[in-house]
Amino acid sequence: MLLIACPWCGPRDETEFVNGGEAHIDRPTPAESVSDADWAAYLFFHDNPRGWLAERWVHAFGCRQWFNVERDTVTHEIRRVWRLGEPRA
């Protein structure tokens, strides 16, 4: 069980959250001229590292806010939590 520190609510059990996949992925623009290959890369090709990964989580059963978490995919250690719109590092 992960203990995730929501930026608004503080540390809460993982069961209150839902994972939203990799963070800081930019949607390609302008939509009408993006190639199929670029859309496919945006939708389907994400990093899958063994180690540190920046990902989005939502506090679904709490304040319902989205935020970013840096988690080690091997040890599940969480070393940083930051709000959407805040820089990655």
Add this chain to the structure above:
Amino acid sequence: MGESTALWTLAAPGLAIAERQTPASVLRIRRPDAAVIRALGEAFGLSWPAAPNTVAEGAVRIAWLAPGEWLLFASAEPVGEPVATACEGWLHHLSDVTAGYRLWRIEGPRSRDLLAKGAALDTHPRVFRSGQCAQTLFAKVHALVIPDRSGDAFDLLTDVSFAGHVRAWFIDAAEEFRA
């Protein structure tokens, strides 16, 4: 807050639970600033709970739900005017959600033990006491938990559609306190 008649009650040693209807409205304001927070506080005669997971008690009890979102323990009609006046010029809305919720009053020295059976939330008085609130999973359903001043009573707000489930959960969970 005036107490309405209990719809359902349960008593066990050290524990009393009562289910009630409660008036409730949700207020949402887009990116509120200090001025609108102050205006709301003045309109309701209290310090508006702008900090996450806090509650303010005046003529109306108000609980923080999310950034720019609060639950008012009142139907929308009586609070519509003070809200509209305080939020003048702000993109906001107020919805009456009275029909959507049930309020559970859990009292007694075993109330904290009962809560611990249904939620992983840390309810120790050192970190969770009067003036605070929290939304969490309780008995696997979304709940707003508000600790009482007395220290061994809690109010729980859950969706009305889960009322039967929550009742059954309480009956089962209270069994061990009878032994």
